[in-house]
Amino acid sequence: MSTPLVRLGYCRQEVNKTTWEVPERYRDLRQVGTGAYGTVCSAVDSRAGVKVAIKKLHRPFQSELFAKRAYRELRLLKHMKHENVIGLLDVFTADLSLDRFHDFYLVMPFMGTDLGKLMKLQRLSEDKIQYLVYQMLKGLKYIHSAGIIHRVRHVLLHSMCFLSWQILDFGLARQADSEMTGYVVTRWYRAPEVILSWMHYTQTVDIWSVGCIMAEMLQGKPLFKGSDHLDQLNEIMKITGTPTQEFISKLQSDDAKSYIKSLPRVEKKDLLEVFSKVNPQAVSVLERMLLLDPDSRVTAAEALTLPFFSEFREPGEETEAQPYDHSLDNADLPMDQWKRHTFTEILSFKPITLESKETSL
CATH class of the missing domain: 1.10.510.10 (Transferase(Phosphotransferase) domain 1)
Known part of the structure; x- marks a missing residue:
């Protein structure tokens, strides 16, 4: 069986027996954490010259519950814009259309110290x-x-x-x-x-x-x-x-x-x-x-x-956030609607570029 083509501008690599498809700007992926719901890799954003964390959710559309959780995480991260709250630098999918949409990746600042x-x-x-x-x-x-x-x-x-x-x-x-x-x-x-x-x-x-x-x-x-x-x-x-x-x-x-x-x-x-x-x-x-x-x-x-x-x-x-829209928090939607909502959120996101500096305590 032939291997599916990689989206233009993306590259495919194996990370701990899992296939990652990421834009070419993200290089040197190294796994730093994994669990039931996702895996996190560190990577270098070659365009900005900074280290980032990329999270790949495990099969986010395997059930309506997983799909809702994935949508909620994406929306919350998109909403957060505060120096003491990790927000979203980028979100992407290698899938070109809604009917092929099955994976997406969240890019966040990499914290060098805990x-x-x-x-x-x-x-x-x-x-x-x-x-x-x-x-x-x-x-x-x-x-x-x-x-x-x-x-x-x-x-x-x-x-x-x-x-x-x-x-x-x-x-x-x-x-x-x-x-x-x-x-x-x-x-x-x-x-x-x-x-x-x-x-x-x-x-x-x-x-x-x-x-x-x-x-x-x-x-x-x-x-x-x-x-x-x-x-x-x-x-x-x-x-x-x-x-x-x-x-x-x-x-x-x-x-x-x-x-x-x-x-x-x-x-x-x-x-x-x-x-x-x-x-x-x-x-x-x-x-x-x-x-x-x-x-x-x-x-x-x-x-x-x-x-x-x-x-x-x-x-x-000591600033406050813009009001967050909770309207779908308790919604029970079919899978195709969760997918559509998530795909729309990804397409509407405007990537943020970090300045090149170390995160420290």
């Missing part, structure tokens, strides 16, 4: 922690202003295992822990309401994760290192105390209510004692983030105004 590596190399200074958490919160304020719950635990805050302080990869926002990295430790940064599906998530699900990351930066080890879901919850409650009756009444699951009521009563710990050698202003941030009740947690916009971040604060840079 937080996990940084923390292994050195104990972070207080001013570096201030700076990094401030950047995270700026990114979250932007994302949340668009009405998006990011669920950082899969993303930035794969921080411990994946990329850097830029917030990444919306396609993973509602997927399982180890899909892209092979790590399962993201449970350590997971909000308690997610662990047992206690209630409807709010945007402060991300704030909990940032609090866990910040705590780890301050003490050099994870704050809540549970060995499984229930152990994770127990580790959390050793610090937060067991929930109040008022909070238990908010839980939507009767099983969760019964479980929480069965636990021995534990008093909330004073974080100033837990973090006795840490700047009290930093502890004050944790006190506002690491609260069991999501409604009581500080928002990203509020957290930015806390005294701990005043040294780095530039209110003019």
